[in-house]
Amino acid sequence: MATQITATEELLDYVRRISGPEDTLLAELRTETAELPGGTAMQVLPEEARFLALLVLLTGAERILEIGTFTGYSTLSMARALPANGRLVTCDLNPKWVKFAKPYWTRAGVADRIEPRIGDAGTTLDELAAEDPFDLVFIDADKANYPKYYEKSADLLRPGGLIVLDNTLFLGRVIDPSATDPDTNGIREANHLIREDDRMDICVLPLSDGVTLARRKTF
Secondary structure (H helix, E strand, C coil), X not given: CCCCCCCCHHHHHHHHHHHCCCCHHHHHHXXXXXXXXXXXXXXXXXXXXXXXXXXXXXXXXXXXXXXXXXXXXXXXXXXXXXXXXXEEEEEECCHHHHHHHHHHHHHCCCHHHEEEEECCHHHHHHHHCCCCCEEEEEXXXXXXXXXXXXXXXXXXXXXXXXXXXXXXXXXXXXXXXXXXXXXXXXXXXXXXXXXXXXXXXXXXXXXXXXXXEEEECCC
């Protein structure tokens, strides 16, 4: 029976060779992000960004909600997969990340598809309740607030829509009883909420730092 493999740098290099190279603009953004404090740890892997873009295509998403912009790498990956009339709303507390990311979005020709919302994400999600529902939601922000982000996002999702949550295994801390910090507890609580949410079909993927897919049922 097969088990999980360790994703060494050599194996990741192989994956990137067979799945196609990271395009020049995304590579440039990733390199610049890596120079920031904590930049490498906070940014999604190229493979995960490619996966997100594929999910946009597979779901036929036209409206995307992203909670956690950071330097806009995942934002750019998903926005490129949108149709020309698509819209991606990305939420972050700090305006400096949008300022950092926007030149890349402009160079990629997708800045007009991206709508940054600066401020507390919980408040932004409440405001979005008055707008059309979303086809896809990507949550990758402060972990202590994952339960709130999940519950509010689920209400903003159309039937058949998809929520993608990053870091749901949180470096394995979710199964460490001595890990009782707010971030780990936030991930645990969100995982429980998703598990008990009978509106959703769910799949937890033990890749990267844990990726959970939650699809809202159509009945």
